[in-house]
Amino acid sequence: MPGVSLTINNKKVRVPAGTTILEAARELNITIPTLCHDKRLSPFGACRLCVVEVRGRKNLPAACVTPVEEGMTVLTESPAVVEARRTIIELLLANHPLDCLTCEKSGNCRLQDYAYRYGVKRTPFEGTRDQLPLDDNNPFIIRDPNKCILCGKCVRACQEIRGQAVLGFAFRGPATRVVPPLDVSLGESDCVFCQNCVAVCPTGALRDKYLAGKGRWWEFQPEAVTCPFCANGCHFYLLRKEGKVVAVAAGGAAPGRPMCLRGRLALTLIFCEEPPQPQIKTEKGFAAVSWTEALGLEELAGKLWPK
Numbered sequence: 001m002p003g004v005s006l007t008i009n010n011k012k013v014r015v016p017a018g019t020t021i022l023e024a025a026r027e028l029n030i031t032i033p034t035l036c037h038d039k040r041l042s043p044f045g046a047c048r049l050c051v052v053e054v055r056g057r058k059n060l061p062a063a064c065v066t067p068v069e070e071g072m073t074v075l076t077e078s079p080a081v082v083e084a085r086r087t088i089i090e091l092l093l094a095n096h097p098l099d100c101l102t103c104e105k106s107g108n109c110r111l112q113d114y115a116y117r118y119g120v121k122r123t124p125f126e127g128t129r130d131q132l133p134l135d136d137n138n139p140f141i142i143r144d145p146n147k148c149i150l151c152g153k154c155v156r157a158c159q160e161i162r163g164q165a166v167l168g169f170a171f172r173g174p175a176t177r178v179v180p181p182l183d184v185s186l187g188e189s190d191c192v193f194c195q196n197c198v199a200v201c202p203t204g205a206l207r208d209k210y211l212a213g214k215g216r217w218w219e220f221q222p223e224a225v226t227c228p229f230c231a232n233g234c235h236f237y238l239l240r241k242e243g244k245v246v247a248v249a250a251g252g253a254a255p256g257r258p259m260c261l262r263g264r265l266a267l268t269l270i271f272c273e274e275p276p277q278p279q280i281k282t283e284k285g286f287a288a289v290s291w292t293e294a295l296g297l298e299e300l301a302g303k304l305w306p307k
Contacts, residue, residue, distance in 0.1 A: 006072040016196035021063040036151035094127030105204035120131035138187035148205040154197035227263040
């Protein structure tokens with residue numbers, strides 16, 4: 001594949017044709033902020049926080065979806081770019097709950113990080129802050145639609161990695177939301193609670209329910225582990241606090257390697273000193289069961305050693 005030469009922040013780089021500006025910048029270890037982008041998911045270009053200045057263009061293109069061109073000159077932190085990013089963050093905060101002091105995601109929230117990076121302390125825009133009900137009628141995921149910034153990462157992770165398509169965009173304009181089909185709760189949907197959506201969410205819109213109340217993110221010491229329960233090799237994190245494993249967290253989405261509920265439950269059982277009571281979904285809702293039943297060991301034993 002032919003290469004393309006360009007200059008980013010006065011640094012020259014040569015990359016394959018079809019490479020985006022964001023990918024080229026990362027080759028030079030230049031950080032461009034993103035909220036909707038994930039290299040493991042299809043390009044989306046929704047949040048616009050990755051805008052850059054390209055000499056000769058009137059607009060500021062999104063780096064995550066703009067392919068490089070021969071001789072292109074890019075500035076990633078020019079005054080126009082910084083001002084645009086600051087305005088984008090202010091617009092996001094106009095509809096976002098400002099409860100960072102008590103939010104479970106504080107310290108691990110990309111929106112919070114970028115607001116700090118660009119000095120956004122308050123928003124001059126007065127937007128409508130929704131008071132939508134919290135969706136926590138299942139044992140695994142807390143969904144707070146009020147904190148969703150419509151980045152679409154959970155939608156793409158659910159469709160492209162798991163193949164479930166449980167989440168999607170609904171309604172129009174300011175009323176647009178990410179919801180399961182027919183706007184039901186996650187507990188009523190076909191969600192298998194793999195937590196791929198939780199792993200990619202940049203804000204507190206999707207959270208691990210078991211992790212709630214266990215501590216703030218900076219109190220944890222994450223340790224990367226690989227699930228041994230099948231050949232897929234899914235990645236997880238053991239979250240240690242004061243030397244004890246308090247939770248098992250999703251380690252990020254990887255195409256072709258969807259995390260399954262069985263592996264996550266098994267790791268929780270093995271490593272956590274006080275694992276939660278497992279629950280399975282029945283026609284009447286969720287019911288507490290034994291770990292043997294939750295992990296399907298009885299069914300497996302029946303197949304291996306039929307009576």
